Structure formats: structure tokens, C-alpha cells
Amino acid sequence: MALKRNVGLKGIKYRGGGPMLAWALHRISGLAIVLFVGLHVISSFFMQQLGSDIATALNTVYESIYFQFIVIFIVLFHALNGLRVIILDLWPQLIKFQREATWLQWLIFIPTYGMTVTIMILNQLQGG
Amino acid sequence: MEVTLKIFRYNPxxxxxxxYEKYTVEAEPTDRVLDLLEYIKGNFDGTLSFRRSCAHGICGSDAMRINGQNRLACKLLVKDLHGAQITVEPILGLRVIKDLIVDMEPFFENYRSVLPYLINDEPAPKKERLQSPEERERFDDTTKCILCACCTTSCPSFWVNEKYVGPAAIVTAHRFIFDSRDRGAAERLKILSGQFGVYRCHTIFNCTTACPREIEVTQAIGEVKKAIGTGSLE
Incomplete structure (x- = not known):
């Protein structure tokens, strides 16, 4: 009897290279954004309705600078990668330049993220 | 040079x-992975099963996962793998029948679903249905498909659901949709705009990387998506 169809973890091990990694990161970052927004909604609910310690604890987590570093990374990556895929989907004749499009994506991402993080650190140091 | 092949084995x-079983063999850098598999089958274990036919990258029989990537065993040289160990596994997303042989029926069912033949009920001209070089060029890339399934079985959307028609079927549909002699484009585009059609493609590019014929698969899918979206074949 033939083996059942079962991809599972074998799919993760498939060596698709950079484009597959970008796709996986896009999915992961999408889930992370849902988690972050969910946390924000729950925290606001607790703060408004109960004014409880739970809200304060949640606020402490997502307002911490380290958490914000991660959030900005995730949102910026998700936005730029999504934009790249949308552009390639709308103008398929550009698909042959997808490698260049990925480079351009990182070329925009690195200075934008670097600048944002620098400003955040400077604000933090100034006690802002 | 000495090469160790780690091969997926399954005998129902x-x-x-x-x-997995390991076999160490002497190989030339210019040997193909298929040569090594043939050597193992002939000298170590005659029960090792895999598909092969032309052995020249035309029939598309010997698609397998080699070092984690879909390749044709007959087109891949040992020197291009840059290592003394080669892992050979069946392609993903299809049921394994024995060793490296998978059940290709779901793949061909998807292929048949896009009407992979010329549709034209108009009376045939006396000689032939003429086509300009430019009209022929429009779908030249997608005529190269050999139905090896390297693209479809490298696609995460197909791994999730085998009902997704998959890159190979869309490439075939593209070949006819953009053929000036064909009249079945509307019918095919309707099929491909359905639940298991082109919109399951998330522009991951695994198919383009895996294609042994170097077809721009993602671009072909993109052109079909655009044709559905705009209703135009321009």
C-alpha cells in the first residue's frame, strides 16, 4: 500500500532559498501582527473596563523598547514584502526582475529600520 | 571521488x-545522479525503485528531491552538488508507492482539468492554421514543459492541498490560452479563476527555481492571473 500523503515538516526543510524564506517570513510576520493587535485590544479592554493590573502588565510588555524593535521589524518587513509581491502580481512582466526587486526591498528596509531604531534609542537615552 | 548516497527507501x-539507506560508490565528477542510482541498483540492491526513461532530460520521469531540492536525476552532475554526500528522496505532496516512485495521478488529474489541447471548432483552412512568428513567440516559453512535476511538487500551496491545479497545469493552460489559433481561452480562464485555480499561487518562486527546463513558471502564472483580472489577453 502506498504511503499516505504527508508533507508536514519535510516542506519546511525544502531548499527553496531566499524567495521561499521571504514567503515564510511574510506568513510568520502576518501572524505576529495579529498577535500584537490582539494584545493591544485585550490590554485596552482591561484598562477601560477593569483598570486592572493585567492591563498594566500587558502595556509594560508591548510598550517596552525591545518589543517595539521587534514590532517595527515585523510590520516594516511585512509591508515592504507585501508591496513587492503586489507589484509583481500586477505587472507580471516585472517578474523576471524579482531578484533585483528583493534587493531593492532590503535596500529600503535596512536604512528605514536602522533610522527608526536609532531615533528610538536616542529618545530612550533622552528619557523620552 | 567517493560519494555516499543517502536514499529514501520504502517497500510496502x-x-x-x-x-534511509546509505551506499558509498566511486564516481566521476561528471557522472549524473541517475548514473549513481543505476549503479546502486545494478551492483548493491536490485530492489531500489525509481522511474527513468530517456535519461536525457526530455521525458521528465526521474524528478526527485536531491539534497532538498526538486531536480531531474538525469540532468544533475555530481560536481554540481559540491559535497561527498547526496540525499535522494521522492518529490513531495504525492503518495509514495515505492522508494522514489510516487503516485502521479493527482498531478495528471490537475493537468487534465485545464483542457490541455487545442480547442478550435472553426472550419480548418485548406493548408494549415497560420501563425506569425510574433504570435508563436508569445507562448514559446511554456511549450517547453515536460510534465516532470518538479514545479508542482515544490509548491507549498500544492503541499497544503493537492486539489490546487498547480504550476505545471497552469503552464500548460498558458501555452494554449495565449496561442492565437486556440479558441478555448475563456473556458480555461474560468476554470483557473476557481477555488483551486491561480489565486492559490502566492508568488513563492519555488516552481521557477525547480524547473529543469528553465521555464519562467511564476511569470506564466502571473500572466494568467492578469488575463483573468483584466479579461484581456493583450
């Missing part, structure tokens, strides 16, 4: 679970 008649 033995009652054993799927496992």
Missing part, C-alpha cells in the same frame, strides 16, 4: 517503515 510489501 516488506512491512518495514520508510527509512
Amino acid at each position: 510489501e516488506s512491512g518495514k517503515k520508510p527509512h
